[in-house]
Amino acid sequence: MDDAANLVTARRMLMEKRTKLFWSPCAAHCLDLVLEDIRELSVFYNTIVNAKKITTYIYRHGQYSKGRELARPAMT
Template identity: 40%
Template sequence: MCKMIDQIIEEFEEENVVEIVTDNAANYKVVGAMLMEKKEMLYWTPCTAHCIDLIIEDFEKKKIVHHETISKGKKVTQYIYSKTSIISLLQYFTKGKDFVRPIVTRFATSYLTLDYLMENKGALIRIFTSNKWASSKFTKTSEMQHVEEVVRDKEFWKNIV
């Protein structure tokens, strides 16, 4: 890898390259250190987005409230998106909005989804208290009852905030 980056630097001419930005994997750190030793005018910098992603990953892994809240949020969105008729209810009560917005950094997706759930808290609660919901076949499954409990749980919403 060092050789490849070194070739790229040579192609652009060393005096035109002052900084190399990579992710924070150990192999990139080693390569960055080697390149800075070899080329005095060069700086290696870890990617800020990757650093933030690692911090967010640590929150989810090391903070129980984060882990539990994300798990509950995932259950809500996974259940809703597994049933087309529930997606229709979601679209109706949110006026066409979606909860899942994939982005480049994988761990931030969970937090953005929780944010979007929070923005649409009222619509979610209206889904589970609507006549359309009460008359659906889904209200009788244990999985759905668990999801409904999460949506009605004040502590879940407090933890999102």
């Protein structure tokens, strides 16, 4: 079972006991789904492909990245 399904199950169980509970879906998950859809749009597809090529080039040529990450991953 994926995290989204787990959250829906947990929400249902909580709302059965707490009828006044307000529930909102995870913003990070929703944004991730939106971005997955956007990357499939032809207007953005070529830009994303080119960005991946540039990123790959930079990482393969260490003098440009100096061994560092281009982005700092963080918890959401």
